[in-house]
Amino acid sequence: MAETRPRKPAFETRAIHAGQDPDAATGATIVPVYQTVTFTQDAIGVNRGFEYSRSGNPTREALEQCLASLEEGRFGLAYASGMAAIAGVVQLLESGDHVVVADDLYGGSYRLFSQVMPRFGLRFTYVDATRPEEIDKAVCESTRLVWIESPTNPLLRLIDIAACAEIAGRQRARLVVDNTFATPFLQNPLALGAHVVVHSTTKYIGGHSDVIGGAVVVNDEETAQKLRFTRNATGGVPGPWDAWLTLRGAKTLAVRMRQHESNAAAVAGFLKGRSEVARVHYPGFPDHPGFDLARAQMRGFGGMVAIELVGGEAAARRLCEATQLFALGESLGGVESLIGYPWSMSHAAFPPEVKRRKGITEAIVRLSVGIENADDLCADLDQALRHAAASA
Ligand SMILES: *Cc1c(COP(=O)(O)O)cnc(C)c1O
Secondary structure: OOOOOOOOOOHHHHHHHOOOOOOOOOOOOOOOOOOOOEOOOOEOOEOOOOOEOOOOOHHHHHHHHHHHHHOOOOEEEEEOOHHHHHHHHHOOOOOOOEEEEEOOOOHHHHHHHHHHHHHHOOEEEEEOOOOOHHHHHHOOOOEEEEEEEOOOOOOOOOOOHHHHHHHHHHOOOEEEEEOOOOHHHHOOHHHHOOOEEEEEOOOOOOOOOOOOOEEEEEOOHHHHHHHHHHHHHHOOOOOHHHHHHHHHHHHOHHHHHHHHHHHHHHHHHHHHOOOOEEEEEOOOOOOOOOHHHHHHHOOOOOOEEEEEEOOHHHHHHHHHHHOOOOEEOOOOOOOOOEEEOOOOOOOOOOOHHHHHHOOOOOOEEEEEOOOOOHHHHHHHHHHHHHHHHHOO
């Protein structure tokens, strides 16, 4: 039965074992929470691989190895939040550098790019990256990064990662993909040619809405070293408890994503048949503009659904306040369902005209479909839609 080449374990197995060998010191099966600032040195300058927990911590390192494995990458870095991870990548740049950004963007990234980073001499150009040729037009001599998310937030548009990587590479820029919505279970941007993957592990990877965190995964060793240096210099690291909670969440990512996906399909199908709903944005519908691309570059359609209410802003606001299982709140990707109003919540940082141009109107409601029972979720939306219509 001896195999000549060891079989690479599948995603589900790597989620539970990558970076998670039994503890070398004690044999603990589960990676311990190394709640320590410093590591006692055997002699001056002689340590056992760790010296100070901002620079390195065994619990954090286990998480980093696991995430790198799940993203099919060589090097993983964990950060204190998704925004710390994103800032860490942008801090690879120098004053005068230019970034081309897909304008369908997480609001916090937009805030960082539009209100903080320009003060350090970085320039950002926003394009509609659903047409990758727009990126090509915007790229110039000083472009160092192309920044995209796919599927996008909240309308779940698809962006062609391989095409963007090709355009970026041709201009010697790097393609960064924020893979938070898709998760590594459904999409691996590095395998599609992207150079950098960022995550808010706060969302699906942590999965239980109890810990903020972020991550970056790259294949290039020099980039990994620069990121590590910068993170150590700027300090945006997660504590060991947060790293441990995130790692515990990551173990069940595959089973959760399957359930998120089947529930989202059920909820999207239910909503499509409702007279109160003008449009359902869900990439798993064959008439969704990103359906073919989703099938080509993803392994599923994810757990997010957005809807446009016939009754406009008033109906959308009433719906958000009438659900009982779907909690009204920021965030997404937890086991519990959430409902949100992008206009004044996740997308509050964008100017109104930008939102309207992107189709993010006052009538849009976003659902992060959790892993509760799908019939219960549909029943909750049913009562909330009736309630919202009755109080019109
Ligand atoms: C939430 C989110 C972030 C920011 O992550 P935090 O952990 O909240 O800092 C970045 N990108 C996307 C797509 C997100 O959903």
